[in-house]
Amino acid sequence: MRRSTSIPLWRDERFLRIFGQVLFLLILFVFLGYLINNMLQALKQQGLALGFSFLRLTSGFDIGEVLIPYDRSSTYGRAFLVGLLNTANVSLLGIVFATLIGIVVGVARLSRNFLVQLLARIYIEALRNIPLLVLLIFIYSGVFLKLPQIRQALYIGPVMFSNRGVFAPWPIPTDGYPAFRLFLLLGLLAAAVTWFVLWRHGQRTGRPPLTWFWSLLVWLAFTVIGLVVFSPFEMEYPRLEGLRVLGGKRLTPEFMSLWSGLVIYTSAFIADVVRAGIQAVPKGQTEAARSLGLSSFQTLRFVVFPQALRVIVPPLTSHYLNLTKNSSLAVAVGFPDLFSVSGTILNQSGRAVEVIALAMSIYLSLSLLTSLFMNWYNRRIRFVER
């Protein structure tokens, strides 16, 4: 038994532990307070006041690529929103495609075909080791700006390639569109009925037919019939009119460079994560699956991958976060993402502290949202212990 009364306070292990932590926190707060106070004093000295009211002022500049209506008479706040949406757009598309390519390359990396494996390895090793900024600038000025000029645009099928951007035909809704939408809903209902009937049939006979296949076929049939009967869409082809290309869907070289750069770069990392995840699944699992008569695709799809996912998801999350944050390199290729737009706002309004604080907190929120979602997904696919 230890008599706590005999130990002086400054030698009491428990007290010192708590004291140390309290002290550390105190120092941290004092230090932060000092920094913030210093900044406020300096700002006051310059006659600059902090505040976010400038967000309601007219921005006065135009932005090249917008997802929501915006012009020079819009506010700084709206300019921020335009930048945020552009960032979200390129990040989301980037994440989807980087994941798809990453999985394919990661699986290819483990292929028993020597050539496939070698190519996948070269892809991973080469692209993972080039700085993203270099890659982006190369793709922008070496690929997309080198496409032919707009008047000599290159046509691959109906898609128009030029250094003003890639223009693709795009369906626009016609008068028949509302009716078509209703018809599609009907198709969905029919597909559900088909699925249910077949499922019941399977339950009864014990020989389940290709339930999904047939219901999908029913839905597709409805879609095709709907397209023919109502003609809900009209293809709009890009055409050169004066200096502009009108109609169709336009992807600017800036967007294409940033997006493809992010996808290529991140997919190389994801491929390696996927490879590691697959290799983490014990070999016995594969052998057992094969001896049960599953094909190699089935083995991968039903046995290996579900188990590999548990290893893959946490590092995958961090690569998703990286992709989102890396999208701020857009500034190098002139894409108006959040960071680029906030740079302009900073310069035009002169509100350095507020603009940077806002940009940082938006990136932080984006990242936290992504990791929140991925953590939820991670919990969902976790191995259920029985």
Next chain:
Amino acid sequence: MTRLVRIFGLLLVLSLVLAACAQQPTPTPQKVVETVVVTVEVPVTAAPSTPAPTPAPSGFGETLKAVQARGKLVCGVNGQLPGFSYIDPQGNWSGFDADFCRVLAAAIFGDATKVEFRPLTTQERFTALQTGEVDVLIRNTTWTLVRDTDLGLNFTVTTFYDGQGLMVRKDSGFTKLADLNGATICVQKGTTTELNLADTFSTAGLQYTPATFEDINQTYSAYAEGRCDAVTSDKSQLSSVAKGALPDPENHVILDATLSKEPLGPVVRHGDDQWLDIVRWAVFATFFAEEKGITSANVDQGKANATDPEIKRFLGLEGDLGPKLGLSNDWAYNIVKQVGNYAEIYDRNLGPNTPTYIPRGLNSLYTQGGLLYSPPFR
């Protein structure tokens, strides 16, 4: 035992920090300046060899004192604009703006070489000046009301009257603004240029798509590749860069249309009126010297047999104009002797014999139909 020592160490640090804080929250501006100075002195005593980071001196006379203590002027420049400020093939800073940095150094130190050039992007420039990273900003910065007030800055004198223009390919056949309806236009981001472009096109009811880039080279290389139909900037920059950065300068032309007034000149911080006066009168000195025909070649001769009392005052032979600014009495002599008058500076960097020739136009003396006019040296 070591733990105890550590804790005592922490306590010591804490008490020091608290003590430092205790004297801080006094609200009078006098005290504020004092605390700032205190924070600077710490690194000086710790490592006397390294220069202290300048804490944005802004009270009357503070800037000059800080510059003199440092022994050199820190001048914020563009660094990528041939003819205005760039590093020439010999590795020296050269250009019109760079020479005005030298004018200031000559006035303050009597030595035009005591300048440290700090290249800044459009985005960095105001923050760099506000925080005192540079003493003066001579970086083709347009004088506007908002910048003059909201950013806590003072524009001194216009050294170069510019206007915004549009450059297009000759074979495009564009001759006026209306031809550019629907065009894509390359522009450097964060500039007044970007705002004027938006204003002009919206006023004229024309459509356009901006393609904005972070730095000059990027902007012009995108234009050169045909990413844009036109590129817009100050006409001086267009003519300077067109002859420098584009692979085929002869195939491009600057449209006559002028989108805006762009008065460019040195910028200083709010709060130090003495410094404002020094910068302003150093520039006036170059105007005045041209007006009176004083050049770097004949200034010594002029000093020897000066009769005009105003020239005598100017060169420091009579009166005490220099000390009134906080400078030596031969400050203006040093400017003219070491850097030259306005015409010399202009011709050296933007004259007919340079690759970046820009006709003087508005940048002539008022006696020759220009806008340069120096108040009397009295």
